[in-house]
Amino acid sequence: MKTIIQIISLLFLFSSLAQANVAQSPSVYEDNSGNIYIESPKQFVLIAGEINVPLHVYPTLGLLKLRYSNGQWTREVLSESQFRAIESQLQLSASLTERLRWQDIDGDGIRDYVLFTDASSYHDASLISIGT
Numbered sequence: 001m002k003t004i005i006q007i008i009s010l011l012f013l014f015s016s017l018a019q020a021n022v023a024q025s026p027s028v029y030e031d032n033s034g035n036i037y038i039e040s041p042k043q044f045v046l047i048a049g050e051i052n053v054p055l056h057v058y059p060t061l062g063l064l065k066l067r068y069s070n071g072q073w074t075r076e077v078l079s080e081s082q083f084r085a086i087e088s089q090l091q092l093s094a095s096l097t098e099r100l101r102w103q104d105i106d107g108d109g110i111r112d113y114v115l116f117t118d119a120s121s122y123h124d125a126s127l128i129s130i131g132t
Helices: 003-024 079-091 094-098
Strands: 029-032 036-039 043-047 053-057 063-069 072-077 101-102 113-115 124-128
Touching: 029 094, 036 079, 063 079, 094 101
Parallel strands: none
Antiparallel strands: 029 036, 036 063, 043 053, 063 072, 101 113, 113 124
């Protein structure tokens, strides 16, 4: 009986987390220098064993810094500690969040970031190709 309750509890936990993650999109921040920071939603990982260990971790390329220099965008992958160290200096940018789309722009099957000129536009101002 105890095992059945544990299984039902885990199924309930997984179903609620799956619904929550579907609706999440990346958060986009700016700093005073005009750099763009993208924070992807954390993913749920369960390490199963005698004692189950639930973790929330960033996906690969989950924390990025985009810098525009010499006419081109460059990408820097940040660790969680690097991002947390500068997070208080960043401003959440709703307009950038609305303009950022994930789609495969080069046909390689990997979603890329595309930054549009405005939230309703589908004519891109800048293509920022970053596999996610």
